[in-house]
Amino acid sequence: MRNNNMYSENPSIFQKFVLLTNQKQILIDKVVRKIRNNYSKRNIKFLDIGCADGAVTIPIIEELSKSNNITTTGIEYSKTLLNDFKNNTDIKVNFINKDVELLEELPLSDFVLISHVLPYINDLESFLDKVIKALPKNSIALIVVSNPLSNDTKIKNQMLDKKTKEPLSTKIQELLNKKKILFEKEVIESTMDVSGLHNMSEDGKTLIEFFNHKKIDKIPYNDIQNMRKLILSYANQEGHLIKKEDYFWISI
Ligand SMILES: C[S@@+](CC[C@H](N)C(=O)[O-])C[C@H]1O[C@@H](n2cnc3c(N)ncnc32)[C@H](O)[C@@H]1O
Numbered sequence: 001m002r003n004n005n006m007y008s009e010n011p012s013i014f015q016k017f018v019l020l021t022n023q024k025q026i027l028i029d030k031v032v033r034k035i036r037n038n039y040s041k042r043n044i045k046f047l048d049i050g051c052a053d054g055a056v057t058i059p060i061i062e063e064l065s066k067s068n069n070i071t072t073t074g075i076e077y078s079k080t081l082l083n084d085f086k087n088n089t090d091i092k093v094n095f096i097n098k099d100v101e102l103l104e105e106l107p108l109s110d111f112v113l114i115s116h117v118l119p120y121i122n123d124l125e126s127f128l129d130k131v132i133k134a135l136p137k138n139s140i141a142l143i144v145v146s147n148p149l150s151n152d153t154k155i156k157n158q159m160l161d162k163k164t165k166e167p168l169s170t171k172i173q174e175l176l177n178k179k180k181i182l183f184e185k186e187v188i189e190s191t192m193d194v195s196g197l198h199n200m201s202e203d204g205k206t207l208i209e210f211f212n213h214k215k216i217d218k219i220p221y222n223d224i225q226n227m228r229k230l231i232l233s234y235a236n237q238e239g240h241l242i243k244k245e246d247y248f249w250i251s252i
Pocket residue numbers: 005007008014024049050051052053055056075076077078081098099100101114115116117120121
């Protein structure tokens with residue numbers, strides 16, 4: 001059965017949420033640095049799986065294009081987000097508007113970015129097999145997932161009642177070990193501004209929808225109040241939540 005994916009029902013939630021955190025800028029800088037430090041060749045094939053509206057892809061490609069010829073492919077099953085991507089840039093991208101799990105194979109790539117997409121993948125093992133097949137010698141893939149001990153993960157688990165589930169990060173680690181795929185894991189800290197929850201501004205509503213995976217008008221008033229209290233209990237004095245992500249760097 002297909003995962004309940006809030007991005008297909010509420011694509012703008014992603015764009016609104018991105019503005020409340022510095023995690024995307026950190027990711028952009030890290031990917032650019034990694035590619036610059038590892039590739040001396042001029043032509044680079046870049047694949048972004050679950051590229052959304054290009055908020056991460058576009059700055060990476062614009063920066064790298066200053067020194068390299070980049071062939072970019074973006075896979076995304078939300079038509080709305082892909083249209084936004086097209087409107088956000090002039091860079092040439094090969095768009096694949098499909099469910100990545102339904103693709104027979106992925107384009108051969110020097111760098112594959114898979115950031116916050118795995119929670120929506122049903123068959124992790126065959127997805128990973130497909131990714132590995134798309135990586136020729138000397139290529140890199142980066143998988144980004146929430147760290148199981150991160151404050152935002154704890155909040156989501158409490159809200160969505162996911163406590164008993166094995167963390168995705170652990171599952172990925174086990175699968176990569178089982179397949180004898182070499183990787184390095186890095187834990188990256190970033191911040192999320194949750195101060196909008198104090199007066200329930202538009203940002204506050206975005207946070208409730210983001211954490212609850214539901215539109216705000218579908219959430220009972222009392223639940224919203226409890227969620228506000230829960231999220232704010234994790235915030236520091238500046239109204240920021242410190243969060244952590246696990247970066248799995250796979251080198252072939
Ligand atoms: C949380 S967003 C992450 C966007 C971006 N990668 C980032 O890190 O900022 C997940 C994106 O993956 C897309 N997505 C999820 N499952 C997918 C699938 N099976 N096939 C294609 N796109 C998918 C969603 O529509 C959404 O745009």
